[in-house]
Amino acid sequence: MDLTSPGPTLGVVGGGQLGRMLAEAAAPLGAEVVALDPTPDPPAAPVSRATIESDFDDPEGMDALAARADCLTYEIELADPDLLERVGEDAGVPVHPAPETLRTIQDKLVQKRRLREAGVSVPAFRAIESAADLEGALDELGCPAMLKARRGGYDGRGNVPVESPADAEAALGAIEGPAMVEEMVDFERELSVIGINGAGEVATFAPSENVHREEILRETVVPARTSERVRERARAVAREVLDLLSGRGTFGIELFEVGEARSASGSSSGRRPREGGEILVNEIAPRPHNSGHWTIEGALTSQFEQHARAVLGWPLGATARRGPTAIANVLGDTDEPRPAALSGIESALAAPGVSLHWYGKREARPLRKMGHLTAVGDRERAADDAGTDGSGTGPETGAELLARVRELRDGLTFAAAGGDP
Amino acid sequence: MDLTSPGPTLGVVGGGQLGRMLAEAAAPLGAEVVALDPTPDPPAAPVSRATIESDFDDPEGMDALAARADCLTYEIELADPDLLERVGEDAGVPVHPAPETLRTIQDKLVQKRRLREAGVSVPAFRAIESAADLEGALDELGCPAMLKARRGGYDGRGNVPVESPADAEAALGAIEGPAMVEEMVDFERELSVIGINGAGEVATFAPSENVHREEILRETVVPARTSERVRERARAVAREVLDLLSGRGTFGIELFEVGEARSASGSSSGRRPREGGEILVNEIAPRPHNSGHWTIEGALTSQFEQHARAVLGWPLGATARRGPTAIANVLGDTDEPRPAALSGIESALAAPGVSLHWYGKREARPLRKMGHLTAVGDRERAADDAGTDGSGTGPETGAELLARVRELRDGLTFAAAGGDP
Numbered sequence: 099m100d101l102t103s104p105g106p107t108l109g110v111v112g113g114g115q116l117g118r119m120l121a122e123a124a125a126p127l128g129a130e131v132v133a134l135d136p137t138p139d140p141p142a143a144p145v146s147r148a149t150i151e152s153d154f155d156d157p158e159g160m161d162a163l164a165a166r167a168d169c170l171t172y173e174i175e176l177a178d179p180d181l182l183e184r185v186g187e188d189a190g191v192p193v194h195p196a197p198e199t200l201r202t203i204q205d206k207l208v209q210k211r212r213l214r215e216a217g218v219s220v221p222a223f224r225a226i227e228s229a230a231d232l233e234g235a236l237d238e239l240g241c242p243a244m245l246k247a248r249r250g251g252y253d254g255r256g257n258v259p260v261e262s263p264a265d266a267e268a269a270l271g272a273i274e275g276p277a278m279v280e281e282m283v284d285f286e287r288e289l290s291v292i293g294i295n296g297a298g299e300v301a302t303f304a305p306s307e308n309v310h311r312e313e314i315l316r317e318t319v320v321p322a323r324t325s326e327r328v329r330e331r332a333r334a335v336a337r338e339v340l341d342l343l344s345g346r347g348t349f350g351i352e353l354f355e356v357g358e359a360r361s362a363s364g365s366s367s368g369r370r371p372r373e374g375g376e377i378l379v380n381e382i383a384p385r386p387h388n389s390g391h392w393t394i395e396g397a398l399t400s401q402f403e404q405h406a407r408a409v410l411g412w413p414l415g416a417t418a419r420r421g422p423t424a425i426a427n428v429l430g431d432t433d434e435p436r437p438a439a440l441s442g443i444e445s446a447l448a449a450p451g452v453s454l455h456w457y458g459k460r461e462a463r464p465l466r467k468m469g470h471l472t473a474v475g476d477r478e479r480a481a482d483d484a485g486t487d488g489s490g491t492g493p494e495t496g497a498e499l500l501a502r503v504r505e506l507r508d509g510l511t512f513a514a515a516g517g518d519p
Numbered sequence: 520m521d522l523t524s525p526g527p528t529l530g531v532v533g534g535g536q537l538g539r540m541l542a543e544a545a546a547p548l549g550a551e552v553v554a555l556d557p558t559p560d561p562p563a564a565p566v567s568r569a570t571i572e573s574d575f576d577d578p579e580g581m582d583a584l585a586a587r588a589d590c591l592t593y594e595i596e597l598a599d600p601d602l603l604e605r606v607g608e609d610a611g612v613p614v615h616p617a618p619e620t621l622r623t624i625q626d627k628l629v630q631k632r633r634l635r636e637a638g639v640s641v642p643a644f645r646a647i648e649s650a651a652d653l654e655g656a657l658d659e660l661g662c663p664a665m666l667k668a669r670r671g672g673y674d675g676r677g678n679v680p681v682e683s684p685a686d687a688e689a690a691l692g693a694i695e696g697p698a699m700v701e702e703m704v705d706f707e708r709e710l711s712v713i714g715i716n717g718a719g720e721v722a723t724f725a726p727s728e729n730v731h732r733e734e735i736l737r738e739t740v741v742p743a744r745t746s747e748r749v750r751e752r753a754r755a756v757a758r759e760v761l762d763l764l765s766g767r768g769t770f771g772i773e774l775f776e777v778g779e780a781r782s783a784s785g786s787s788s789g790r791r792p793r794e795g796g797e798i799l800v801n802e803i804a805p806r807p808h809n810s811g812h813w814t815i816e817g818a819l820t821s822q823f824e825q826h827a828r829a830v831l832g833w834p835l836g837a838t839a840r841r842g843p844t845a846i847a848n849v850l851g852d853t854d855e856p857r858p859a860a861l862s863g864i865e866s867a868l869a870a871p872g873v874s875l876h877w878y879g880k881r882e883a884r885p886l887r888k889m890g891h892l893t894a895v896g897d898r899e900r901a902a903d904d905a906g907t908d909g910s911g912t913g914p915e916t917g918a919e920l921l922a923r924v925r926e927l928r929d930g931l932t933f934a935a936a937g938g939d940p
Contacts, residue, residue, distance in 0.1 A: 100935075101861040101890075103881045104565070118546070121566070125543050128877035128890075130565045144525070144551045145542070147565045398872050398895075407868065416871035420841055440522040447828070450837035451819050456549035460524045469522075469549075474819075514521075 099412070105129045106410055109167025109191070111160075111182070112174035113140035113149055115457035115467065116386050116402075119394070120173060121145040123402035129410060134163045141458045154178055157185070164189035171195075171347060171409045173385050175204055176250070194409045195295070195384045196345030203384050207248045207278040216342050218335065219378050221354070226277040232266040239281040245269045248276040257313055283378060286357030289322050291336035292390035294348050294404045296414040300340050301404065303397055303417045305332040305353070307496075308389045314465055317504060318389045319424045319496040320396060328355055328375045335377045343384070348405035350387020352380040388427070388467070395453050395472045396423030422475040424499035426507035430466040438462040441514035446471055446506045462512040473503040520833070526550045527831055530588025530612070532581075532603070533595035534561035534570055536878035536888065537807050537823075540815070541594060542566040544823035550831065555584045562879045575599055578606070585610035592616075592768060592830045594806050596625055597671070615830040616716070616805045617766030624805050628669045628699040637763050639756065640799045642775070643702040653687040653700055660702040666690045669697045678734055704799060707778030710743050712757035713811035715769050715825045717835040721761050722825065724818055724838045726753040726774070728917075729810045735886055738925060739810045740845045740917040741817060749776055749796045756798045764805070769826035771808020773801040809848070809888070816874050816893045817844030843896040845920035847928035851887040859883040862935035867892055867927045883933040894924040 105128030110117050113135030121131040121142055133142040134150040143149045148166070152159020155178045164170060164185040170193045172182070179197035186193040203209050213220050224235035226245070236243055241263070247256035259282070260269045270277060288310060292303045307322035308315055322329060336351045343349060356376045390401035399407075399415025407414055428440065438459055446454055456469040475494035494502070526549030531538050534556030542552035542563055554563040555571040564570045569587070573580020576599045585591060585606040591614045593603070600618035607614040624630050634641050645656035647666070657664055662684070668677035680703070681690045691698065709731060713724045728743035729736055743750060757772045764770060777797045811822035820828075820836025828835050849861065859880055867875055877890040896915035915923070 099862075099865055101859075101864050101877050103859040103877075103879045104560075105877065105879060122543060122546050125539070125566045126874065126876045128879055139525075144568045145546045145566045399874075413865055413869035415868070415874075418871065438522075438524040441520075443522050444520060444834055447836070448834035450839065453547065453820075453836075455547045456522050456524075456526065458524045458526060458549055 101128050103128070106168040107132055107147065107166055108406065108409060109163040109170045110134070110142070111154055111163070111170070111172035111177040113137070113142035113146070114173060115141050115459075116173035117142035118145060118457060119391070119400075119455070120386065120402045120405060123394075123400050124406040127403065127406055127412075129406050132163060132166045134159055139460075144458065155181060157181060160185045161188070164191050167191050169194065169409050171405070172200065175200065175384065179204070194345045195343060195347040195349070199343045199345050200384055203382050205248050206246055206381070207276070209382060210278070212342060213339070213379055216338070218338055218342075219376060221283045221378050221380070222281040224279050226270070226279050229266045229270055232260070232270060232277075232279060233263045235279045236260065236263045236266065239279065242282045244280045244282055245273060246278050246280065247273045248278055250275075283354045283356065285354035285378075287322065287324060287355050288380070289324070289332050289353040289355050289377070290387065290389040291332050291351045291353065292348060292387060292393065292401045293336045293340045293351055294401075294408050294414055295340050295343060295346050296408045297346060297411040299414055300337060301414045301417050302333045302336050302340075303390065303393055303401070304419055305329050306389050306392060308352075312465065314429065315388045315427060316429075317424065317426045317500060318392055319500045320392050320419065320422065321496060323496060324355060325375065328377070331375065331377050335379065339379060339382060343382070346408040346411065347384065348386045348390070348401045348408065350383035350385070350390055352382070352389070354378040354380055391455070391470055392423040392425050392472060393417075394455070395474050396420055420474055421493050422496040422499055423472060424496060424503045425470050425472045426503040427467055428469040428471065428507055428510055430462040430464050430468055430512055432462050432464060432512050435461050435463045436512065438468060438512065440468065441511055442509045445509050449473070449502070449506055451475070452503065452506060468512070471503050471507050473499045475499050522549050524549065527589040528553055528568065528587055529827065529830060530584040530591045531555070531563070532575055532584070532591070532593035532598040534558070534563035534567070535594060536562050536880075537594035538563035539566060539878060540812070540821075540876070541807065541823045541826060544815075544821050545827040548824070548827055548833075550827050553584060553587045555580055560881070565879065576602060578602060581606045582609070585612050588612050590615065590830050592826070593621065596621065596805065600625070615766045616764060616768040616770070620764045620766050621805055624803050626669050627667055627672075627802070628697070630803060631699070633763060634760070634800055637759070639759055639763075640797060642704045642799055642801070645700050647691070647698040647700050650687045650691055653681070653691060653698075654684045656700045657681065657684050657687065660700065663703045665701045665703055666694060667699050667701065668694045669699055671696075704775045704777065706775035706799075708743065708745060708776050709801070710745070710753050710774040710776050710798070711808065711810040712753050712772045712774065713769060713808060713814065713822045714757045714761045714772055715822075715829050715835055716761050716764060716767050717829045718767060718832040720835055721758060722835045722838050723754045723757050723761075724811065724814055724822070725840055726750050727810050727813060729773075733886065735850065736809045736848060737850075738845065738847045738921060739813055740921045741813050741840065741843065742917060744917060745776060746796065749798070752796065752798050756800065760800060760803060764803070767829040767832065768805065769807045769811070769822045769829065771804035771806070771811055773803070773810070775799040775801055812876070812891055813844040813846050813893060814838075815876070816895050817841055841895055843915065843917040843920055844893060845917060845924045846891050846893045847921075847924040848888055849890040849892065849928055849931055851883040851885050851889055851933055853883050853885060853933050856882050856884045857933065859889060859933065861889065861931055861933055863931045866930050870894070870923070870927055872896070873924065873927060889933070892924050892928050894920045896920050
């Protein structure tokens with residue numbers, strides 16, 4: 099195994115912020131990125147060797163990508179597994195994670211069945227073909243429940259909470275295509291584990307605690323503010339999940355932690371009573387994940403570098419943390435789409451130990467992910483500030499970091515005058 | 520001050536490894552790089568928005584660079600200050616650091632005079648126009664002394680040690696153009712401080728200790744293994760130097776620490792007796808510096824991110840350390856130039872807390888800088904490995920990290936069979 103110049107090229111389906119951060123992380127390793135995306139000049143463009151403007155399901159574009167790549171991967175579930183498989187075979191280029199894994203994960207019902215068959219704990223769910231199916235399922239699972247499109251949803255799109263059987267018809271109308279329904283898990287907190295299937299090795303990062311609003315990730319804090327037993331259990335569950343996924347790469351594994359004193363509330367109950375601290379798998383992303391952005395500054399190797407290493411078949415890096423870490427997403431806060439201009443960044447730039455990540459999207463849209471802020475708590479930093487050698491100085495806690503990064507994020511806006519078109 | 524999409528473009532004269540790492544660091548801030556370099560496909564290319572193939576002194580190329588840039592900067596002293604000044608004015612684009620600063624630094628004699636006039640301690644030196652001048656200077660400064668080309672030298676090129684007055688003629692013949700001579704400082708250790716002139720603020724990183732062989736930097740360790748008093752003095756001297764340099768940006772300030780029991784050895788002595796722990800300024804680089812690569816993983820903000828922030832007029836980031844850090848340069852170890860293929864990287868990639876930086880140069884040449892390895896000592900990592908909370912667990916020391924990163928680097932070679940053309 100040699101490092102060469104030019105280094106290997108990762109052909110990446112998708113050129114959004116995940117592709118951009120993958121290119122940033124691949125560069126020090128000497129690996130280059132060519133990204134395929136339907137958007138002209140997508141976020142990954144300025145740091146990629148080249149971009150190919152193409153729909154994800156366009157065979158011509160995908161052939162062009164494979165022709166330039168030493169290895170194919172994807173940063174979005176909308177990639178086409180059949181086409182990936184075909185162009186990879188035609189060009190003699192490996193695809194990671196395996197197209198089969200993408201196929202399983204793309205259909206949430208197939209994904210959940212696969213997990214359940216393997217003995218992994220998941221929320222109770224039912225396949226739904228009609229309003230009658232849904233009404234029957236609600237009887238078993240209780241209300242409210244979560245109706246989900248089996249395909250294509252992300253950032254809460256395609257998920258519809260159903261409050262009562264009377265809403266079944268309307269809820270189904272709001273979903274396009276095949277659906278499934280899940281019990282609404284009365285979780286204690288949402289966790290996730292970023293895991294990596296490498297070449298003959300597996301690695302997991304410390305579980306993060308994730309705060310969602312409107313089903314969009316707002317903040318992440320590491321370590322998750324739960325017991326060490328739960329954190330260990332979450333990592334163990336993630337390893338079970340990784341074992342089911344073929345092909346190499348970074349995966350985001352979203353989990354529910356069910357609380358100590360949890361019992362089935364709501365109306366009727368096909369709900370099983372839960373053990374306190376039980377971990378249920380919510381969803382798997384076959385790619386680096388928003389809740390893993392903390393690893394860029396907060397861990398010895400980032401989830402993006404791990405993805406590059408894994409896909410190339412190189413040894414994985416260490417996943418240990420550098421310190422407690424919190425991130426806050428910067429979302430579009432305008433009512434209408436408008437050219438992206440973010441005001442108020444001076445405080446965030448000047449804050450010690452805070453890092454800014456700007457994704458370079460041209461247009462701010464309501465709740466669109468535009469960037470994020472990261473704060474890492476550091477004993478050395480506290481010591482440096484205090485002019486001591488650090489002994490006896492504790493780093494900031496996760497909660498303190500979360501408060502700090504939230505406040506900085508809340509000082510940012512796309513709605514100021516400077517952002518006018 | 521807004522973040523926009525696309526973000527500001529840094530027009531960078533030079534597209535080597537410093538330009539590459541600058542582009543890697545600018546990307547998360549949303550800033551883009553266009554690099555000008557005479558080499559086709561230089562190291563910065565894969566992570567830059569564009570590269571312009573042009574000599575540094577070609578007005579047409581430089582105009583093209585200025586036309587695409589919101590701000591001009593340089594990562595190599597070979598940039599032409601007059602041309603930078605002219606194209607910046609013509610295009611209405613600021614140049615940082617100021618062309619005047621580059622002009623001063625490019626001529627080592629002018630640089631040293633400027634420092635001495637400002638009361639900064641420097642080694643004794645003389646301007647040299649002839650062999651007679653040099654012989655006279657050797658009488659005053661003692662032998663051996665260091666003869667230096669006033670312009671164009673780097674990585675030891677243009678520096679010739681002179682052992683005796685009898686060698687004066689030959690030494691001068693080995694130098695092209697105007698020259699100067701300096702006393703050979705019998706230093707305790709070589710230090711450097713990376714400093715940044717920002718917009719109305721100044722920042723310095725902790726001093727590093729630098730190990731050279733054949734006048735090429737081999738390893739750097741932070742904190743420098745000297746007294747806290749010397750480290751503070753080095754930072755204070757760096758701030759004096761920064762105060763003399765106009766324009767914004769990151770500077771590498773190379774220093775000699777003169778030992779406690781130091782007295783003028785050698786023959787005669789125009790050499791002043793030195794205070795123990797005295798700090799002398801050796802040379803200034805008007806750009807990020809090899810001895811500052813430790814900041815990428817070892818500090819809260821890297822020297823490259825600081826350079827981007829400074830040049831853009833944005834607030835600087837915190838310079839505090841994340842932990843003790845050591846880097847080892849990966850140099851070309853072949854007898855002849857050959858296509859670059861580095862063998863033995865598995866151990867370095869698998870080593871916990873070690874980061875690899877590969878510059879993507881096409882050809883390995885004897886002692887050419889091809890990449891570097893960084894190791895950061897981390898309390899959390901030690902704790903994670905031990906399964907404890909980190910209390911009572913010390914991070915690795917600088918000396919341990921240096922030994923580790925040296926050993927890993929020494930396991931790398933360009934000379935293995937896989938590297939054959």
